[in-house]
C-alpha cells in the first residue's frame with residue numbers, strides 16, 4: 529500500500545507520479561528573499577491542475593517538518609484536485625533545523641519520524657508516507673545533518689518507509705553508506721537532485737549500490753539544460769538502470785509557477801518527456817520512470833508495522 533494524505537491506496541492506483549515536489553513550503557524563513565514560499569492551496573491549485581492535464585495523478589510532497597510543511601493544506605489540495613499526495617517526515621538543511629535536534633539522539637529522531645509515519649502528524653490524523661527530503665550541505669555534512677540521516681536509516685529499517693534526500697556530489701557516496709549501514713534496503717533510497725551533476729560515470733557509481741536517483745529539477749534550465757538531463761537519463765536507461773530513475777520538477781517558490789512565467793510543475797511532461805521520446809525512449813521505458821519506479825519505491829506493507 530501507498531500512504532497518501534487521504535489514506536492508504538493500492539500501489540496499482542498511484543499512476544503517473546512526480547517524485548519530488550513542494551506544494552506548501554517556506555524556505556523564506558531562512559533565505560529571507562521574500563519569494564521562497566508557497567503558502568496557500570488557492571495559489572498552487574491552478575498550477576497543479578495544469579500538470580494533471582498532462583496525465584500526472586500523484587506526487588511525493590517532500591517538504592520537511594522545518595520547511596513549513598502543512599499536511600492539512602495538502603489534504604485540502606488533494607481533495608480539491610484529486611491529486612494523490614504522499615506527504616513526508618524529515619528535516620532539511622542545517623540552517624533550518626530546530627534547536628532541539630542538537631541534543632536529540634538518532635534514536636529519538638527516528639521515533640519522531642516513526643510517529644509521523646505510523647500514527648500521524650501532530651493531531652491531524654494524517655500520516656507521512658515517506659521520509660524526505662533529508663538534506664546535506666553541498667561541501668559536507670554540517671551541524672546535525674548526519675544525525676537526521678542516520679535516524680532516517682533507522683526509521684526506514686523498522687517501518688519499511690522510503691528515504692528521499694537532497695544531496696550533492698560531495699556527500700552522495702557517504703549518504704548511501706550511512707543509510708546502508710543502518711540496514712536499509714537500497715531500493716528504498718532516492719538520492720535527490722542528481723540531474724544537477726552532468727557526469728555519467730558518477731551516476732553509475734551511485735546506481736551500482738542498488739539505489740534510485742532522481743532527475744528532479746526538470747525545467748530549471750539555468751542550473752542544467754533539459755537536453756543534457758534527457759541525454760543523461762537515456763544513457764542510464766541504455767546501461768540497464770531504467771528501473772532506478774525517477775523524475776520531478778522541485779518547484780519551491782511561486783516565482784517558478786507558470787503564472788509567473790516559470791517552468792511550473794509541467795516541465796517534466798512538456799519538456800523532458802518529449803525530449804526523451806525524441807532521443808528514442810520507448811513508452812515502456814517512460815512508464816517505468818513515471819509510474820512503476822515511484823510506486824515500487826514507496827510501496828510498503830504498512831499494516832505490519834507499529835510504533836516502537
Ligand SMILES: [Zn+2]
Nearest residue numbers: 548590661778
Ligand atoms: Zn526539494
